[in-house]
Amino acid sequence: MMAATKRIALGAVVTALVAGLAGCSGPGPGADGPGAGAGKESAPGAEGNSPAAAPKGPVNLIGDGSTAFTGAQPKLPAAKRLKPGQKPPQFVVFSWDGAGEDSQKLFSHFRAVAKKYDAKMTYFLSGVYLLPEEKKELYDPPQHAAGRSDIGFNDTKGIRHTLTELRAAWLDGNEIGTHFNGHFCGPDGGVGTWSVEEWKSEISQAKAFVKGWKTNAPALKGEAPLPFDYDKELIGARTPCLEGQKNMVAAARTMGFRYDSSGVGNQVWPAKKEGIWDLPLQLVPVPGRAFETLSMDYNFMFNQSGTTQGDPGKHEYWGNQMRDGLLQAFGRAYNGNRAPLIIGNHFESWNGGTYMRAVEETMKTVCTQRDVQCVSFRQLTDWLDAQAPATLAKLGTLKVGQKPEPGWTAFLAGTGPAKPAGSPVPARPADQPAGKGADGSAG
Template sequence: MAAGVCLSGPALAENASTTAHKPKQLLLISFDGAADNRLWERSGEIARKANAHFTYFLSCTTLIARGPASKAYQAPGEKPGKSNVGFAPDEADAAARLGHIWQAHQEGHDISSHACGHFDGKDWSEADWTAEFSTFKAVLASAWQKNGVGDKQPDGWQDFVKTGIKGFRAPYLSTSKGMVAAEKKAGFVYDASLVTKGPLPPEKDGALSRFGLPLIPEGPGDRPIIGMDYNLFVRHSAGFDNPSKSAEFEDRTYQAFKTAFEAQYSGDRHPMQFGFHFVLMNGGAYWRAMERLVSEVCHREDVACVSYSEAVTMLEQQNENGRKNPAGSSF
């Protein structure tokens, strides 16, 4: 609406009716890898201030201390002790991460799987994916004990490992034919490994909801790019840190995020998804852009900044309401 324009009479009633029949705009913020303990703290602070729930796609090797324990990990088709994202530097680092994971879980965030060693699974079979998923759960189940803090393991941790990890995102967003079958076998409720031409509702594949990070317009010429920090990092500075332009990259990213969000908010209200890593690329430009966005929009009454599992539930309810009331219904 243009500044200074006031609606009254029929126009006001029409606008109120349109808004009332729209579902809440969902905003989904996620983090891949979830390693750096300082960024666990920072993301938690951002979420609490914004009244948001995030999704953390955890690489399980970050809970394995470098040394004898790390040499026991073996990904499908790889040598023992190899991980593309390394291992925890020591048991104390892994133990601190366990505390952050449990706190985030208690605060309503999703802790989901990013597999373990961050390998490209494009050639993996269903059995390969199943093996990596099983390793992920086994590592989490024994993590407190293996890192010397078994006496501090919270009540409920084992139940969380068995039933509380609802989703998965493939490293590099790289999938294979056997992945979905393995996800279903593992009991995942959602997958977040797709890329879509724009914001779209998830695809349903049986009981599995498959989400896709959207292409959004960005920068001069509004060229499409995946709504993820790493892709922006590569476009902005060819994948090399350039802190001297951090403010410029932040503003470009924020404008792209905000424009894409507002287009959905004013339009079809498909879920809006943005992905990040626990790395402060280009001097933290992308995290700052994200923080600006969630601080501005998550407090709106008709916006819900939610985890993926919460989004699955809300979208199912929205669809159910739509079936009961084809004219439209809101949460």
């Protein structure tokens, strides 16, 4: 664990280490990504990852049939309140900004990886990835001309493949959040300059593109609906470049949101901000360096090479450095305060895909540990809401990596009633080996 004296204050990291903070760069016009004709040669369900089975219950179409209510989400266990003195599980959240299936097939790949390691994840969908290029004028972004988007739009094939993955992801028990639409960053009309009312418009449009893709892409009218009511499904987000959080939250908390992951924080237990859970990206170690960076692939890339096409001879080292940094962060939480570990990613092959390898190896190591639950933000939010306030308050007193001195039983004794808030979340078998890597070593 990195010594406390070497940890960098949040403000210093924002201003000095991560200029352009969590870049979430996303593909621009002409790039080989969802914003520029996604999936031009791709086939859904890559690497044998067949789509999840269709809902077995009644399908009640909503609006033009782009979405439907199909009942409670499958494979989503109810949260359970901790008993007095019970050690909390170690939650790990893997999340993806601007989720869409393009020719890299990373959405389908990581959906298969998650199933392999019994993980649920959050996919922050960019609404314009369900809007065809020829209908781009339907998007009226705040402070920009209609039809403008810094990540482009999509084509029919790309929309179809993205829909395939969204359906299957939800049926697998994953969460579909939002990364909003045009991904505007910086001082010139970027999301950080938007008013509360402008954010309400952006959120409404992000919902509308998900709820109206059949109307906007007539060639896809015969496709199956997304199996959820997006007005109920959408409970959280991450803003582009981590900008504009204050006004976005002020808008979002009036529109059904329960959490936000646009902030910058430490590995401590979360609290509510302005009425919703603040679940920020976190400062994690950068092995071999005297500073910490945000728990996101972009930030490791920025601090290592400053470019997505860095020295090929260093690709393996950079990926290992990210993986080992995340494992060190996991280890100090798992063996310390048990604060949820929040990890953000993009479906991108930056620096030869080394960060995608790092994420996959991290999932393989941490999600198989005893008492670890790799969950979506929705699951984490449900669990937090199920806890006794006194329990959360006590957990909130623990610092980064701090293990309760008297032990968990004494530390959380008497913090609240043992009344369950729902059916138990399945735990890993007690006889399952903890495995290696929990201390942050390269597993």
